[in-house]
Amino acid sequence: MFFDPLYLIIIAPGLILSLWASHKVKSTFREFSEMKISKGLSGSEVARMLLNRSGIRDVKVEPHEGVLSDHYDPRDRVVRLSPEVYQGRSISSVGVAAHEVGHAIQDAQNYSLMGIRQNLVGPASIGSNMSFFVIFIGFLMQASAMIWMGIALFSAVVLFQLVTFPVEWNASSRAKKQLVATGIINSNEAAGVNKVLNAAALTYLAALITSILTLLYYIIRFTDR
Numbered sequence: 001m002f003f004d005p006l007y008l009i010i011i012a013p014g015l016i017l018s019l020w021a022s023h024k025v026k027s028t029f030r031e032f033s034e035m036k037i038s039k040g041l042s043g044s045e046v047a048r049m050l051l052n053r054s055g056i057r058d059v060k061v062e063p064h065e066g067v068l069s070d071h072y073d074p075r076d077r078v079v080r081l082s083p084e085v086y087q088g089r090s091i092s093s094v095g096v097a098a099h100e101v102g103h104a105i106q107d108a109q110n111y112s113l114m115g116i117r118q119n120l121v122g123p124a125s126i127g128s129n130m131s132f133f134v135i136f137i138g139f140l141m142q143a144s145a146m147i148w149m150g151i152a153l154f155s156a157v158v159l160f161q162l163v164t165f166p167v168e169w170n171a172s173s174r175a176k177k178q179l180v181a182t183g184i185i186n187s188n189e190a191a192g193v194n195k196v197l198n199a200a201a202l203t204y205l206a207a208l209i210t211s212i213l214t215l216l217y218y219i220i221r222f223t224d225r
């Protein structure tokens with residue numbers, strides 16, 4: 001139970017993909033951080049422009065500490081951008097800023113998957129904190145009902161990732177469309193934005209695959225006992 005080779009075998013593809021995606025997102029962001037956009041706008045300026053263009057004036061754009069810590073907060077209605085994105089005038093900066101605005105637009109338009117995702121935040125966080133513990137105790141006590149309860153808890157994590165991926169993909173495709181439609185970036189720069197946002201999407205895909213494989217492991221491990 002403390003170390004199960006079967007776990008490593010099943011989870012390996014997810015683990016490798018996760019490591020690769022994490023490397024890819026950092027290296028792609030860095031690469032396109034060095035390429036300034038010809039219009040010379042910063043990430044925060046682009047975010048404000050795109051929000052205004054969509055008629056969203058009550059969402060603020062604020063700087064936020066950390067590297068790649070950019071996010072949209074639907075409760076406070078704030079687009080928070082990391083220093084490099086907020087001030088930066090690069091392909092990476094405007095790409096990430098536009099992506100976060102994509103989430104604000106999803107929220108303003110009551111995009112259904114985003115609402116579902118918000119409702120899954122709580123169960124998924126309980127699931128990721130508790131599932132292993134519940135399964136482990138269930139195993140020690142030989143209580144299969146408890147093991148299945150743990151597996152059900154972990155399913156909330158999988159469900160959350162399953163909804164997160166299309167929400168992220170949708171925010172990125174909104175970002176690309178808006179950046180091109182407004183003329184903020186040209187077609188060469190659009191190819192760069194594509195690469196940055198696709199690399200980010202890959203990390204969500206890797207997280208989804210890893211959680212599905214973990215669920216699969218739990219099910220295989222406890223149905224063949």
Ligand SMILES: [Zn+2]
Pocket residue numbers: 099100103168171
């Ligand atoms: Zn996002």
